[in-house]
């Protein structure tokens with residue numbers, strides 16, 4: 001496999017912050033992910049519809065002796081887009097080249113990659129929505145006609161030299177399918193949206209990874225980790241590794257429900273997968289602002305974080321979990337947020353109760 005470049009998240013993105021429940025891969029993830037990646041569609045857990053459809057696309061292409069159609073995978077980080085692209089290459093018995101949109105800033109960068117592809121090779125382009133405009137335009141022709149025009153020279157004397165490419169399969173991955181220009185989206189023969197995983201599916205991911213890592217874990221231990229993994233296999237695998245450390249140091253190495261919850265208490269990941277930052281945002285919203293509405297900037301100041309960190313790191317999961325709502329008037333907490341932090345909304349509090357619990361701003 002040829003790896004041109006691997007990114008951990010958008011450059012400067014506050015989500016690439018090394019949180020235990022962060023969705024982007026950190027250095028340690030990258031080192032172990034290769035060992036934990038499913039190698040075939042059969043091993044790939046969940047995403048039933050995507051798997052079934054992709055299986056048909058690949059089986060049909062193989063039967064025709066053709067290169068598979070271009071595939072677009074969209075979905076949040078850590079849901080298995082890179083893994084699926086590698087599976088596509090394995091199933092097609094083709095080599096794979098991995099690169100990303102931000103690494104292709106000039107059309108020439110893309111021309112160099114495309115012109116060195118072998119016949120049938122899979123080109124995985126992560127964060128395809130972040131490619132430069134000229135490179136994107138070059139990609140249109142490459143995807144459709146397996147041809148690129150390489151521009152030689154500058155200004156009025158510049159000439160376009162057509163270059164034929166071998167047939168290849170582009171697998172584009174994006175967290176933001178809506179950001180792709182329609183002409184690019186339309187050139188993919190197969191588009192799949194990857195959903196967050198159900199707890200039962202993540203349990204299977206945890207069991208599978210535990211086996212590969214040679215860690216003993218029981219059903220309840222796996223369920224405890226799965227329930228705190230925010231629907232994301234990458235997070236499930238990361239929590240499993242931290243719980244394994246705890247089990248080795250503080251227990252007999254075996255992961256049970258009690259071991260998993262004690263470990264994740266140490267790492268401040270609660271039963272719903274919220275970490276310290278998520279809870280700080282909720283706590284400020286509930287205790288300082290009575291559940292809102294409150295403006296994002298005010299909320300950010302209250303938790304001592306940048307606006308972007310609150311908006312891009314903490315809020316998406318809180319919104320997804322139905323704990324926080326973004327409204328034109330500001331952020332508001334839902335009844336589920338009060339219940340999760342064990343606090344009583346002001347209008348329901350008995351006189352004198354003050355609408356708050358006993359816990360501090362960063363309490364569990």
Ligand SMILES: Nc1ncnc2c1ncn2[C@@H]1O[C@H](COP(=O)(O)OP(=O)(O)OP(=O)(O)O)[C@@H](O)[C@H]1O
Nearest residue numbers: 033036037044045077078079080081082083233234
């Ligand atoms: N369906 C799955 N079954 C088992 N393990 C999975 C599955 N999906 C992902 N994983 C595991 O989760 C980790 C992250 O997956 P992967 O790198 O493919 O995610 P991604 O969507 O490409 O993330 P990013 O967008 O950040 O690159 C890998 O270690 C992989 O083994």
